[in-house]
Amino acid sequence: MENKFFTLKEVELNNNCPECYSREGLQLTFKQRFVENFFYKAITSETAHSLFCKVCETMIFPARWTDDIDRVFEYQQRATPPKPSSFKLKTSSWILMLVLFATLTATTLLFI
DSSP, X not given: OEEEEXXXXXEEEOSOOTTTOOSSOEEEEEEEEEEEOXXXXXXXXXXXXXXXXXXXXXXXXXXXXXXXXXXXHHHHHHHSOOOOOEEEEOHHHHHHHHHHHHHHHHHHHHHO
């Protein structure tokens, strides 16, 4: 099963970076999990976020966030609702179910 994340929203923040103290370059990214395998593809309700400084090229983890960054993050999180969960069977699943149904029907008719 292959797990992927797709980007819901990217936001440029005007807060100071806790590492290099630059006021430019902080980028907050929200992502949502997308699962795809041979039989189905689905969007889950699981979301992830990351904060990256383009100036010092550092990933800023939540332990290093300031109160200002926390407030902006909470606001942006409320402003970015995740896409609804979905589940879709692929053609291979439908073919497998059709073959199983045909096999069960044939065996049932043989025993009657």
